[in-house]
Amino acid sequence: MKQGVLMRFLNETGDITRFAGRFFKEAFKPRYEIGEFLRQCFFIGYKSLPLVAITAFIMGLVITIQSRPTLVEFGAEAWLPKMVSVSLVREIAPVITALICAGKIGSGIGAELGSMKVTEQIDAMEVSGTNPFKYLVATRIMTATLTIPILVVLADAVSLYGGYLGANIRGVVSWDLYWNQVFDTLAFSDVIPSILKTFFFGFAIGTIGCYKGYNSNKGTEGVGRSANSAVVISSLLVFILDLLAVQIIDLLNLT
Amino acid sequence: MITQPEINRPIGQEHDVPVMQLRNVSKSFGTNDVLRDFSFDLNKGENVVVLGKSGSGKSVLIKCIIGLIKPDSGSINVLGKNIPELNNHELDKIRAKVGFLFQSNALYDSMTVRENLEFPLRRHKAKMTKTQIDELVVEALTNVGLAHTIDMRTSELSGGMKKRVALARTLILKPEIILYDEPTTGLDPITGKEISELMRELAKKYNTSAIIISHDLNCVRIVADSIVMLIDGKCYAQGKYEELQTSNDKKIQEFFI
Ligand SMILES: Nc1ncnc2c1ncn2[C@@H]1O[C@H](COP(=O)(O)OP(=O)(O)OP(=O)(O)O)[C@@H](O)[C@H]1O
Numbered sequence: 200m201k202q203g204v205l206m207r208f209l210n211e212t213g214d215i216t217r218f219a220g221r222f223f224k225e226a227f228k229p230r231y232e233i234g235e236f237l238r239q240c241f242f243i244g245y246k247s248l249p250l251v252a253i254t255a256f257i258m259g260l261v262i263t264i265q266s267r268p269t270l271v272e273f274g275a276e277a278w279l280p281k282m283v284s285v286s287l288v289r290e291i292a293p294v295i296t297a298l299i300c301a302g303k304i305g306s307g308i309g310a311e312l313g314s315m316k317v318t319e320q321i322d323a324m325e326v327s328g329t330n331p332f333k334y335l336v337a338t339r340i341m342t343a344t345l346t347i348p349i350l351v352v353l354a355d356a357v358s359l360y361g362g363y364l365g366a367n368i369r370g371v372v373s374w375d376l377y378w379n380q381v382f383d384t385l386a387f388s389d390v391i392p393s394i395l396k397t398f399f400f401g402f403a404i405g406t407i408g409c410y411k412g413y414n415s416n417k418g419t420e421g422v423g424r425s426a427n428s429a430v431v432i433s434s435l436l437v438f439i440l441d442l443l444a445v446q447i448i449d450l451l452n453l454t
Numbered sequence: 455m456i457t458q459p460e461i462n463r464p465i466g467q468e469h470d471v472p473v474m475q476l477r478n479v480s481k482s483f484g485t486n487d488v489l490r491d492f493s494f495d496l497n498k499g500e501n502v503v504v505l506g507k508s509g510s511g512k513s514v515l516i517k518c519i520i521g522l523i524k525p526d527s528g529s530i531n532v533l534g535k536n537i538p539e540l541n542n543h544e545l546d547k548i549r550a551k552v553g554f555l556f557q558s559n560a561l562y563d564s565m566t567v568r569e570n571l572e573f574p575l576r577r578h579k580a581k582m583t584k585t586q587i588d589e590l591v592v593e594a595l596t597n598v599g600l601a602h603t604i605d606m607r608t609s610e611l612s613g614g615m616k617k618r619v620a621l622a623r624t625l626i627l628k629p630e631i632i633l634y635d636e637p638t639t640g641l642d643p644i645t646g647k648e649i650s651e652l653m654r655e656l657a658k659k660y661n662t663s664a665i666i667i668s669h670d671l672n673c674v675r676i677v678a679d680s681i682v683m684l685i686d687g688k689c690y691a692q693g694k695y696e697e698l699q700t701s702n703d704k705k706i707q708e709f710f711i
């Protein structure tokens with residue numbers, strides 16, 4: 200049963216779509232697995248906090264330092280906070296956060312569900328009167344969808360702070376001036392769409408991680424492969440969704 | 455209150471009442487015909503061992519019975535309900551009365567021993583109070599001689615201990631029918647014998663019926679009321695240990711060497 204690459208791709212896409220559809224069908228019917236959802240929020244959201252914060256801080260700092268020389272060339276050094284804040288909030292913080300989460304959360308979910316699958320723990324749940332799709336999958340997709348936007352807002356703030364420090368390494372920008380400039384520049388049309396798109400990032404990361412883990416093949420080798428392809432596919436999806444988001448925002452003239 | 459099956463079912467009565475009837479169950483994976491018209495009855499209070507080569511479909515058989523795998527055709531009647539036709543809700547009701555011991559134990563490795571045992575209780579018997587649950591957990595663990603492991607993580611247990619915890623988790627709901635998938639495989643002969651005797655004891659005490667998959671002839675000798683030979687996807691022969699042991703059929707003899 201050798202299939203062409205295209206066929207395999209289409210099959211997989213169809214399967215993932217059906218998997219996501221099943222989420223919408225099952226997640227909003229009782230019984231609600233609140234306890235497991237909260238537990239996942241702690242593991243997925245809270246435990247990713249330090250990593251996201253550190254990366255965002257460094258990105259803010261580095262982008263600011265890197266942008267300065269070009270602006271100085273044009274004599275537009277005063278524009279530094281403006282420029283940096285737009286690129287951070289619109290693009291860099293959401294995408295970097297999503298990529299970090301694709302690596303950390305996507306592989307975590309993929310490996311966890313994968314090993315539960317191959318050691319028959321998922322079957323054991325089913326036998327114990329639990330719908331494993333709701334208990335394991337729905338809660339994780341929901342958590343990823345809701346926590347990644349929160350992480351992004353945090354990353355926005357931390358990276359802007361990094362930008363403030365970066366701006367002060369060579370030049371002098373007072374705290375008040377910096378934030379005045381930042382908030383003058385940023386409009387709702389910058390912030391809201393860039394946060395909205397992260398719900399989709401989160402949904403994609405959660406769904407792919409769960410899909411790969413839940414459909415893991417037999418054996419421990421399959422677990423590694425699930426975790427790995429969960430990261431690859433969800434990272435790629437983040438970029439594709441980002442591209443789509445930019446196009447849509449552009450079309451709607453929200454720029 | 456927890457229902458105590460032994461009160462309603464005195465030992466020795468109601469024998470030869472089938473609690474499970476399989477008729478012409480077939481299942482194939484692609485071109486691999488695993489079960490072909492498998493038929494079989496399990497009576498109340500009876501312990502039947504299923505013998506078969508590795509890969510002959512023993513695990514597939516009992517997964518069909520619990521509804522984890524849907525057979526291609528045939529009927530599986532458990533406690534008066536035809537399993538392949540049930541919806542999820544009805545299946546859950548039957549599953550509360552049928553215990554299943556997984557070949558790989560399937561203990562939840564993100565949970566402690568206590569949480570593992572609480573899981574089926576919380577899921578199937580939502581109305582139980584905390585103290586009732588605690589009591590049952592301790593009782594179940596004591597039954598398998600592992601009360602001291604209650605707050606350990608399952609990854610800290612040895613293979614044999616895992617098997618016994620899995621057994622405790624299977625039995626905690628006091629099932630009427632128990633499906634054991636290789637309960638003694640991977641254990642030393644002494645522990646294996648202990649587990650076999652425990653199974654025997656439980657069957658007597660609660661008058662449960664059981665299907666036991668096993669290669670371990672010592673275990674078979676202790677627990678089996680009768681033996682089913684699963685060969686070529688069929689119920690090839692059924693009989694008592696001594697009957698089959700002295701059979702002239704080559705395919706049957708192979709298992710008793
Ligand atoms: N989910 C599945 N998908 C495809 N094939 C399967 C699946 N489960 C089992 N099989 C196949 O069915 C056959 C029987 O498997 P099964 O696990 O029932 O064997 P078994 O009798 O329990 O063997 P063992 O004693 O080694 O546990 C095997 O050939 C196996 O490859």
Ligand SMILES: [Mg+2]
Nearest residue numbers: 512513557635
């Ligand atoms: Mg097996």
